[in-house]
Amino acid sequence: MKSMSSRALLDNANLKYSRQREGLLDVLKEQKTPITIDQLDELVRAKKLSINLSTIYRILEAFLKHDMIEKTFNITMQSYVIELKHSHHRHYLICLDCQKMIPIQQCPMHDIVEHIEKEQNFHVSAHQLEIYGYCSDCIKNH
Amino acid sequence: MKSMSSRALLDNANLKYSRQREGLLDVLKEQKTPITIDQLDELVRAKKLSINLSTIYRILEAFLKHDMIEKTFNITMQSYVIELKHSHHRHYLICLDCQKMIPIQQCPMHDIVEHIEKEQNFHVSAHQLEIYGYCSDCIKNH
């Protein structure tokens, strides 16, 4: 999935091709961690792609509806961050000092979710988890 | 802590008394689950407390700084929600249908956090966890 061309990704989602959509996908593919819309806009500008901000919003909305991206809320940044969907979802360690986002190898929620579904009468369909603290580089300052 | 008077809570945090601060604390104390600022404003109005919205924002900012409340981001509501701090922090099951927030008895993150601190070189100081799905009332509709 990560290796598909942006064009193929669009086809796959039944979305029309456009220079702007391809451009956004290209930028998103280069990211190792989620980015804010601001950062995305910056990267677009740095690449001289010239995409209007309202178009970026609209495209992201379409990507979200077609399950191509994930949108979560990062409390330290006080804003949404987005990333291309991976084969299995990710959680991050977020450094309160340098803001770095470090992916956790695997989602630790399986057992917990199972336990909750058994205990409470609740059907779990999604979850959000983020862990805040200080990364190895910044740990010394605290 | 839950049983302290609003006045005592303010004293405790070294915050001056005011009708507005006392009123907000009273309202927050009555809540069983986090509420949005909008909902808080509604409740204030329903009680005829008459507190200007910008004052509400300023007071909440002060409460937050003095660790009297917790502010998290609820994705289903697409906005922040706040609650008075409890002796130990809480997580919620959030129903995607009726929006109900059901507290989880105890935080399930201890082991996970421990594991992460050992594996990765990262010092964990906080986390956010929310679980989305369908509550017992709404489960039948899905």
Place this chain on the structure above:
DNA sequence: AATGCAAATGCGAATCATTTGCATTTTTAT
């Protein structure tokens, strides 16, 4: 390759939550 139509885009204006500046009121210490 030209044409037509639906969908996507750019642009500027509107919206909505949150923040700010400043005059007035309230709290608290004396």
Place this chain on the structure above:
DNA sequence: ATAAAAATGCAAATGATTCGCATTTGCATT
């Protein structure tokens, strides 16, 4: 009771996101 410091109300500013509409683009058909 009084004065200084802090909190509040109000109206205006801000900043992110959304919307309306004219224009452009992608794509299927000829």
